[in-house]
Amino acid sequence: MDKNLAGDSTPRPKWRKVAYGGMQIGYNDNYTDETFLGEMVMNANVVRRDLLKVMKDSVSISQYLCIVALVVLVWVHTLESSLDENSLLLLDLSLLALGFLVLLLTEEKMLLLRYIANVSFFTTGLYVLAPVYQTLTRSISSDSIWAVTVSLLLLHLFLHDYSGSTIRAPGALKSPSLTSCISVNASVVASVFVASRLPSRRHVFAVMLFSLQVFLFAPPVTYCIKKFSFGLHLLFSFGLIGLTLYSVYALHILFFVLFLVIVVVVNVVCPYWLIRMQEYKFEISGPWDEAKLCFDITD
Amino acid sequence: MAEPKLRVLMVSDFFFPNFGGVENHIYYLSQCLLNLGHKVVVMTHAYGNRTGVRYMTGGLKVYYVPWRPFTMQNTFPTVYGTLPIVRTILKRERITVVHGHQAFSTLCHEALMHARTMGYRVVFTDHSLYGFADVGSIHMNKVLQFTLADIDQAICVSHTSKENTVLRSGLAPGKVFMIPNAVDTAMFKPADVRPSSDDVITIVVISRLVYRKGADLLVEVIPEVCRLYPNVRFVVGGDGPKHVRLEEMREKHSLQDRVEMLGAVPHSRVRSVLVTGHIFLNSSLTEAFCIAILEAASCGLLTVSTRVGGVLPDDMVVLAEPDPDDMVRAIEKAISILPSINPEEMHNRMKKLYSWQDVAKRTEIVYDRALKCSNRNLLERLSRFLSCGAWAGKVFCMVMIIDYLLWRLLQLLQPDDDIEEAPDINFCN
Numbered sequence: 001m002d003k004n005l006a007g008d009s010t011p012r013p014k015w016r017k018v019a020y021g022g023m024q025i026g027y028n029d030n031y032t033d034e035t036f037l038g039e040m041v042m043n044a045n046v047v048r049r050d051l052l053k054v055m056k057d058s059v060s061i062s063q064y065l066c067i068v069a070l071v072v073l074v075w076v077h078t079l080e081s082s083l084d085e086n087s088l089l090l091l092d093l094s095l096l097a098l099g100f101l102v103l104l105l106t107e108e109k110m111l112l113l114r115y116i117a118n119v120s121f122f123t124t125g126l127y128v129l130a131p132v133y134q135t136l137t138r139s140i141s142s143d144s145i146w147a148v149t150v151s152l153l154l155l156h157l158f159l160h161d162y163s164g165s166t167i168r169a170p171g172a173l174k175s176p177s178l179t180s181c182i183s184v185n186a187s188v189v190a191s192v193f194v195a196s197r198l199p200s201r202r203h204v205f206a207v208m209l210f211s212l213q214v215f216l217f218a219p220p221v222t223y224c225i226k227k228f229s230f231g232l233h234l235l236f237s238f239g240l241i242g243l244t245l246y247s248v249y250a251l252h253i254l255f256f257v258l259f260l261v262i263v264v265v266v267n268v269v270c271p272y273w274l275i276r277m278q279e280y281k282f283e284i285s286g287p288w289d290e291a292k293l294c295f296d297i298t299d
Numbered sequence: 300m301a302e303p304k305l306r307v308l309m310v311s312d313f314f315f316p317n318f319g320g321v322e323n324h325i326y327y328l329s330q331c332l333l334n335l336g337h338k339v340v341v342m343t344h345a346y347g348n349r350t351g352v353r354y355m356t357g358g359l360k361v362y363y364v365p366w367r368p369f370t371m372q373n374t375f376p377t378v379y380g381t382l383p384i385v386r387t388i389l390k391r392e393r394i395t396v397v398h399g400h401q402a403f404s405t406l407c408h409e410a411l412m413h414a415r416t417m418g419y420r421v422v423f424t425d426h427s428l429y430g431f432a433d434v435g436s437i438h439m440n441k442v443l444q445f446t447l448a449d450i451d452q453a454i455c456v457s458h459t460s461k462e463n464t465v466l467r468s469g470l471a472p473g474k475v476f477m478i479p480n481a482v483d484t485a486m487f488k489p490a491d492v493r494p495s496s497d498d499v500i501t502i503v504v505i506s507r508l509v510y511r512k513g514a515d516l517l518v519e520v521i522p523e524v525c526r527l528y529p530n531v532r533f534v535v536g537g538d539g540p541k542h543v544r545l546e547e548m549r550e551k552h553s554l555q556d557r558v559e560m561l562g563a564v565p566h567s568r569v570r571s572v573l574v575t576g577h578i579f580l581n582s583s584l585t586e587a588f589c590i591a592i593l594e595a596a597s598c599g600l601l602t603v604s605t606r607v608g609g610v611l612p613d614d615m616v617v618l619a620e621p622d623p624d625d626m627v628r629a630i631e632k633a634i635s636i637l638p639s640i641n642p643e644e645m646h647n648r649m650k651k652l653y654s655w656q657d658v659a660k661r662t663e664i665v666y667d668r669a670l671k672c673s674n675r676n677l678l679e680r681l682s683r684f685l686s687c688g689a690w691a692g693k694v695f696c697m698v699m700i701i702d703y704l705l706w707r708l709l710q711l712l713q714p715d716d717d718i719e720e721a722p723d724i725n726f727c728n
Contacts, residue, residue: 017458017609018458018609018610018612019456019457019458019477019479019588019609019610020479020609020610020611020612020652020653021651021652022652022654022657022661023657023661028476028664029476029477029478029661029664029665030472030473030474030475030476030477032472032473036461036462036472037462037465037466039462040462040466283431283432284431284466286459286462286463286466287459287462287606287608288428288459288460288462288463288585288587289430289585290430290511290584290585291584291585291605291606291620291621293515293516293584293621294622295519295623297515
């Protein structure tokens with residue numbers, strides 16, 4: 001690269017990659033040899049993904065979207081008075097029993113106990129507080145309520161923890177993150193707003209019970225199903241997708257088309273796009289990285 | 300008085316009275332350049348009530364520009380707000396080269412951008428290592444790419460730092476010079492009477508007690524070494540969030556008499572702490588260039604360190620992986636070779652290996668190279684920015700065009716001839 005600065009036949013000493021000793025004789029300070037970037041490692045920790053696996057994993061996302069869509073459908077039917085409070089209460093009880101059954105079958109003892117405790121606790125709480133919810137938003141106009149509810153539900157969907165569930169058995173490895181707690185809160189507040197638009201106390205109680213049941217317990221129950229058997233999980237998801245599409249079709253054709261498009265995008269288009277973008281992944285590591293401690297810091 | 304050969308403006312957010320590696324580097328480099336006969340002016344932001352012009356040793360003129368720092372000693376980035384003051388300083392002092400320090404300093408980036416618009420030569424020195432993966436680093440690297448797209452020469456303080464800077468900014472390796480930091484060997488002399496290493500061996504640690512500097516490794520290593528060697532004691536200087544963990548470790552293993560915690564040690568007292576020891580321990584997880592081990596080696600201590608390859612010759616340092624077992628092994632090796640260490644001889648060797656005068660001479664070569672670079676006009680320079688990225692390139696071009704227009708406007712409002720030039724005052728005689 002650089003010419004021999006001495007200009008005569010004495011060979012210059014070999015260049016060393018060290019910082020001490022001042023300028024190296026025969027070399028400029030900007031000399032770069034072949035060992036430059038020799039210790040750089042590219043894409044060492046990158047996981048290569050497979051299209052079929054990504055598509056199967058994205059079924060959990062569309063499953064949750066269906067669950068939320070079904071909840072919204074129940075709300076719409078209740079608000080339109082096509083679903084009365086007795087059938088709603090029946091729906092609540094059957095969902096509770098179903099959840100209980102699933103947890104029993106998949107043998108999640110800790111979660112089961114927590115489930116029963118939480119359910120009894122908030123059922124009584126809800127029944128007592130139902131009159132408060134009923135008059136909560138009486139002074140607020142309906143438009144604001146629908147706008148806030150829709151935004152809260154969107155926030156809930158964006159921040160939801162799709163990989164696991166926020167309600168975990170105590171002693172679980174990963175504690176819930178900030179965004180998953182925010183999403184749970186958003187869904188609960190959205191349910192309260194919708195419930196406050198209903199005519200009678202029993203309506204309020206039934207809808208609140210239904211919404212809270214689904215938002216708080218659907219994630220752990222579906223997580224248990226997924227852990228128990230992946231085939232069962234896929235079957236359940238497809239069943240749920242079918243049920244939702246049918247119900248939305250019965251409601252309005254435009255929503256049906258929209259929902260179908262969303263399901264296709266989430267399940268087919270997004271995995272394909274992710275696999276295509278993988279080629280551009282460029283992870284750099286080298287001696288400049290901060291060293292990772294090999295032991296856990298216990299405070 | 301002879302006309303100075305070069306007129307350099309050092310720009311950074313980090314300068315005295317704030318204390319640290321970058322500040323030290325700028326100060327010592329400026330002093331040595333003044334001794335070589337050049338003119339050096341420093342520009343930084345105001346510290347508290349300290350604004351205006353101050354003179355330091357040797358006639359070093361410091362402009363404390365009246366901008367308040369807003370976070371972590373950085374001035375608030377206004378992109379064009381510093382253009383008038385930078386133009387005034389450059390014209391008043393008849394500067395020829397602008398030298399910016401530290402990628403994290405917003406004032407440095409802005410000043411380099413304005414200097415480039417006005418046609419001055421710019422040189423940039425990077426003092427730290429940065430990652431590539433987190434959000435903060437990605438934005439910082441983009442800003443660096445902008446500044447270095449149009450730089451004349453760049454300097455890095457170690458080979459690892461050079462590789463890191465080249466990867467982050469996409470600069471050609473041939474434009475980056477490797478000039479390390481140095482140590483003031485006159486200030487760091489070994490003790491007149493070396494403490495005896497027959498009965499008690501003292502290991503000194505002086506660093507900020509934070510995660511990055513490996514304080515957690517110390518918590519694992521110190522009890523193990525104390526258990527294996529009953530005649531070893533530790534002196535820990537420095538303060539930080541991990542102080543509590545070290546205190547807990549002392550309590551848990553009952554090492555109060557063998558581990559002495561000094562708290563924060565001011566830089567003037569560092570030498571007096573170092574000369575009480577035989578071995579210096581550095582456990583940092585990442586380091587662009589560790590000056591602490593140079594100071595320790597200058598005081599005649601044998602160093603045990605992680606992650607600082609190439610800074611000291613192999614017989615002055617024992618390297619270890621940032622893993623407690625490997626560090627204990629390295630300390631064992633250091634203790635075994637301790638009798639063969641002669642502090643005076645180590646100090647004399649350090650005088651030849653590192654000196655600020657050498658750094659100044661090498662920096663002078665970089666300035667001369669920068670001055671020889673051809674001056675490009677605006678259109679040629681804009682093409683360099685376009686290669687920075689699909690969207691970023693165009694944004695950068697817009698920024699530079701607006702900067703150019705603002706400069707021309709300033710020239711209309713306050714013509715160049717109206718700016719009074721400051722006389723050069725000779726302090727040397």
